[in-house]
Amino acid sequence: MPPTDELGAAAIDLDELVEVAGLLADAARRQTLAGFRRPMLVEDKGGTEASTIDGSGFDPVTAADRAAEAAMREVLRDRRPDDGVRGEELDDTTGTSGLTWVLDPIDGTRSYIAGMPTWGTLIAISDGTRPFLGIIAQPHVGERFVGIDHPERRQAWLQRQGGRSPLRTRVRSLDEAVLFTTFPEVGTPAERAAFERVRDRVRMTRYGADCYAYALLAAGHVDLVVEAGLKPHDVHALVPIVEAAGGVATAWDGSPGHEGGRLLAAGSADLHRAAMDLLAGVPDRG
Amino acid sequence: MPPTDELGAAAIDLDELVEVAGLLADAARRQTLAGFRRPMLVEDKGGTEASTIDGSGFDPVTAADRAAEAAMREVLRDRRPDDGVRGEELDDTTGTSGLTWVLDPIDGTRSYIAGMPTWGTLIAISDGTRPFLGIIAQPHVGERFVGIDHPERRQAWLQRQGGRSPLRTRVRSLDEAVLFTTFPEVGTPAERAAFERVRDRVRMTRYGADCYAYALLAAGHVDLVVEAGLKPHDVHALVPIVEAAGGVATAWDGSPGHEGGRLLAAGSADLHRAAMDLLAGVPDRG
Numbered sequence: 001m002p003p004t005d006e007l008g009a010a011a012i013d014l015d016e017l018v019e020v021a022g023l024l025a026d027a028a029r030r031q032t033l034a035g036f037r038r039p040m041l042v043e044d045k046g047g048t049e050a051s052t053i054d055g056s057g058f059d060p061v062t063a064a065d066r067a068a069e070a071a072m073r074e075v076l077r078d079r080r081p082d083d084g085v086r087g088e089e090l091d092d093t094t095g096t097s098g099l100t101w102v103l104d105p106i107d108g109t110r111s112y113i114a115g116m117p118t119w120g121t122l123i124a125i126s127d128g129t130r131p132f133l134g135i136i137a138q139p140h141v142g143e144r145f146v147g148i149d150h151p152e153r154r155q156a157w158l159q160r161q162g163g164r165s166p167l168r169t170r171v172r173s174l175d176e177a178v179l180f181t182t183f184p185e186v187g188t189p190a191e192r193a194a195f196e197r198v199r200d201r202v203r204m205t206r207y208g209a210d211c212y213a214y215a216l217l218a219a220g221h222v223d224l225v226v227e228a229g230l231k232p233h234d235v236h237a238l239v240p241i242v243e244a245a246g247g248v249a250t251a252w253d254g255s256p257g258h259e260g261g262r263l264l265a266a267g268s269a270d271l272h273r274a275a276m277d278l279l280a281g282v283p284d285r286g
Numbered sequence: 287m288p289p290t291d292e293l294g295a296a297a298i299d300l301d302e303l304v305e306v307a308g309l310l311a312d313a314a315r316r317q318t319l320a321g322f323r324r325p326m327l328v329e330d331k332g333g334t335e336a337s338t339i340d341g342s343g344f345d346p347v348t349a350a351d352r353a354a355e356a357a358m359r360e361v362l363r364d365r366r367p368d369d370g371v372r373g374e375e376l377d378d379t380t381g382t383s384g385l386t387w388v389l390d391p392i393d394g395t396r397s398y399i400a401g402m403p404t405w406g407t408l409i410a411i412s413d414g415t416r417p418f419l420g421i422i423a424q425p426h427v428g429e430r431f432v433g434i435d436h437p438e439r440r441q442a443w444l445q446r447q448g449g450r451s452p453l454r455t456r457v458r459s460l461d462e463a464v465l466f467t468t469f470p471e472v473g474t475p476a477e478r479a480a481f482e483r484v485r486d487r488v489r490m491t492r493y494g495a496d497c498y499a500y501a502l503l504a505a506g507h508v509d510l511v512v513e514a515g516l517k518p519h520d521v522h523a524l525v526p527i528v529e530a531a532g533g534v535a536t537a538w539d540g541s542p543g544h545e546g547g548r549l550l551a552a553g554s555a556d557l558h559r560a561a562m563d564l565l566a567g568v569p570d571r572g
Binding site: 115117207209222 | 400426492
């Protein structure tokens with residue numbers, strides 16, 4: 001029986017969780033780098049025709065993607081057998097500890113397939129209500145962006161080349177902001193129109209960085225990320241990193257964003273509000 | 287007086303030129319990394335208002351950009367005083383050797399400013415008719431893509447972590463191709479329409495990788511790059527790397543591409559021809 005705090009909830013050992021999350025990133029690293037920039041088989045998960053960026057049927061999954069998730073689950077079976085697991089590739093498992101790991105072995109599979117070093121392995125832990133620990137790992141560059149957003153501790157840092165530096169968002173006005181997005185690749189026409197209202201107001205827009213854009217936002221190089229069509233495993237790790245670094249990450253309407261859909265991340269609360277105003281009024285997807 | 291070959295032209299010592307090009311990359315590295323992911327002053331070179339991606343007035347230059355070019359020129363004054371230099375930032379100098387170095391200290395300044403590790407330092411040597419040696423260096427990732435396309439030697443390789451691996455393009459049909467571009471950021475409406483004819487035929491399109499897209503093409507991860515609005519210093523280094531790796535890099539009409547404008551690079555001659563057919567008929571810029 002794990003120790004419990006005075007409210008009866010299982011006590012959380014944040015240091016142990018950070019350690020295990022690091023072991024997961026190590027395990028995934030071996031598998032993702034084994035496949036990165038190697039000739040590979042690209043399956044079409046949806047069973048539909050491969051399409052150009054304007055279609056929606058093209059969802060590449062690689063052998064490395066599955067092998068990396070399996071390797072992470074193996075670590076969890078050994079070190080955290082009572083926790084649940086939600087992954088991109090394999091079936092969800094329910095735990096008894098109240099904690100759930102949310103895993104995306106390769107976020108940004110299109111970048112991965114094209115050899116771009118801006119995909120990431122996403123690792124998060126949720127207490128059932130929200131993710132409170134997240135990692136974005138980019139093993140080719142050798143970077144890990146880590147965030148803890150928990151009542152006991154709020155901290156975000158970048159690990160690279162054996163060193164550790166704090167992550168801190170910067171504060172910019174909308175007209176000075178650098179915006180990242182995955183548009184034009186995803187999104188309904190209404191979502192795209194809303195995105196363009198933000199794009200037309202900022203200083204610079206960059207495309208297609210996936211999770212890496214949130215890492216750069218947490219590090220204070222990027223001010224806004226606007227995306228749509230996200231899955232829970234795409235988002236869980238991002239929210240605690242952005243929030244612990246001083247930013248705000250929510251759904252476009254300001255509600256909690258970690259279950260996916262439309263995500264807005266900003267370096268400051270003011271900038272988040274300004275972008276949210278421009279993104280308002282998009283109807284729910286049917 | 288340098289040694290001359292039987293035609294009276296100055297003999298070229300390729301090994302020495304590769305060595306000096308590496309020293310230039312080293313010198314640029316110190317300056318570019320000193321500014322990368324640091325808070326920085328962004329000037330507007332054109333003297334016009336900063337604008338969104340749809341405008342054309344936003345051309346950020348950083349202190350690092352100029353310092354890196356100055357550092358490279360310093361190496362050349364010491365090691366290759368008789369060669370000419372064309373750079374992005376400083377005045378051209380004419381040499382007496384018949385060789386000219388073409389330098390772009392930071393290609394992809396937008397990526398640089400946003401913290402993305404996909405900008406590059408471009409170093410090329412031209413014999414007055416064409417570039418025959420090129421380097422794309424990405425110092426944050428620690429990569430140098432090098433190509434020699436010269437009658438004496440044709441060779442392309444990636445240097446990383448003390449190792450060296452050959453670069454070789456892959457052969458794919460148009461409908462299987464991965465395409466990179468900087469559109470929607472650059473280009474006239476007619477150029478963009480031509481680009482979209484290619485985009486609509488390929489398997490996947492990715493945006494905004496600048497010179498790094500050509501490095502990935504040479505390495506066999508990307509099949510096509512289509513761009514417009516390029517300057518000579520944007521292009522000189524790319525052509526010998528792509529060609530020495532087995533690809534084809536020309537202007538959209540098939541003429542030599544190294545003086546800039548519209549560039550098309552492909553992993554194979556067949557794919558290059560197929561893309562050129564789709565890009566045909568765009569009128570010259572006025």
